[in-house]
Amino acid sequence: MPLLETSPDWDELYREGHTPWDKGSAAPPLLEWIAAHPDQIGGHILVPGSGPGHDVRALAVLPGVVKAVGLDLSPVATARASALPRAGVERHVTGDLFDLAPEHRGTYDWVWEHTCFCAIDPASRAAYVEAVHATLKPGGQLLGVFYLDPYDDEHPPGGGPPHGCNVAELEERFAGSGRFKIEESYVPAKSYPGREGLERLVRMVRQPAP
Numbered sequence: 001m002p003l004l005e006t007s008p009d010w011d012e013l014y015r016e017g018h019t020p021w022d023k024g025s026a027a028p029p030l031l032e033w034i035a036a037h038p039d040q041i042g043g044h045i046l047v048p049g050s051g052p053g054h055d056v057r058a059l060a061v062l063p064g065v066v067k068a069v070g071l072d073l074s075p076v077a078t079a080r081a082s083a084l085p086r087a088g089v090e091r092h093v094t095g096d097l098f099d100l101a102p103e104h105r106g107t108y109d110w111v112w113e114h115t116c117f118c119a120i121d122p123a124s125r126a127a128y129v130e131a132v133h134a135t136l137k138p139g140g141q142l143l144g145v146f147y148l149d150p151y152d153d154e155h156p157p158g159g160g161p162p163h164g165c166n167v168a169e170l171e172e173r174f175a176g177s178g179r180f181k182i183e184e185s186y187v188p189a190k191s192y193p194g195r196e197g198l199e200r201l202v203r204m205v206r207q208p209a210p
């Protein structure tokens, strides 16, 4: 049963072409992290809320990656991502992070988070932490870029996604839940234009369920 009663109709937004998050290329903080840590990401990777799949494709061509899976609630987004020129071991599937199919449970070595956490209803954040924890193998890692203060005239606080958060909340939700240990946390040097200084790159290691 999806938790997101108040979330937008993502399919509709994709159909209408109202996708301001789609910058046509992978997230600069992801590319920056990969360049600084060559060969570190490998195995099976999940990208929840992957949308057009640019990040999935960037991950799918890394040498140690066996499978890079984009999981998105919107069948329209999944179809569009699948229609783009294929890169490496990419795969796109439609599904709800809050209602995980068995194939996604305990399966992944890495999860890459980018604008899924800020897209969901903040009331679902504890469920997000639990769901991502459930997708990872023991010792798996969550690497994410979190949009800290995404507000502008079109997106006021409380006006729907993107929803902001702060570093203290990230620490409380992920480390405070006992499900993750934070290993790295910094402001990325590279961001899409307009997001400079507003993002936080965090790498965390999955802990045994408390």
Ligand SMILES: C[S@@+](CC[C@H](N)C(=O)[O-])C[C@H]1O[C@@H](n2cnc3c(N)ncnc32)[C@H](O)[C@@H]1O
Residues within 6 Å of the ligand: 004, 007, 010, 011, 021, 022, 023, 048, 049, 050, 051, 052, 053, 071, 072, 073, 074, 077, 095, 096, 097, 098, 114, 115, 116, 119, 120
């Ligand atoms: C703001 S968009 C970001 C897409 C992509 N990460 C990007 O930056 O291009 C948020 C995405 O999350 C997806 N989404 C929202 N709730 C979801 C859920 N419960 N499970 C999986 N995907 C979800 C939406 O369909 C949408 O494609």
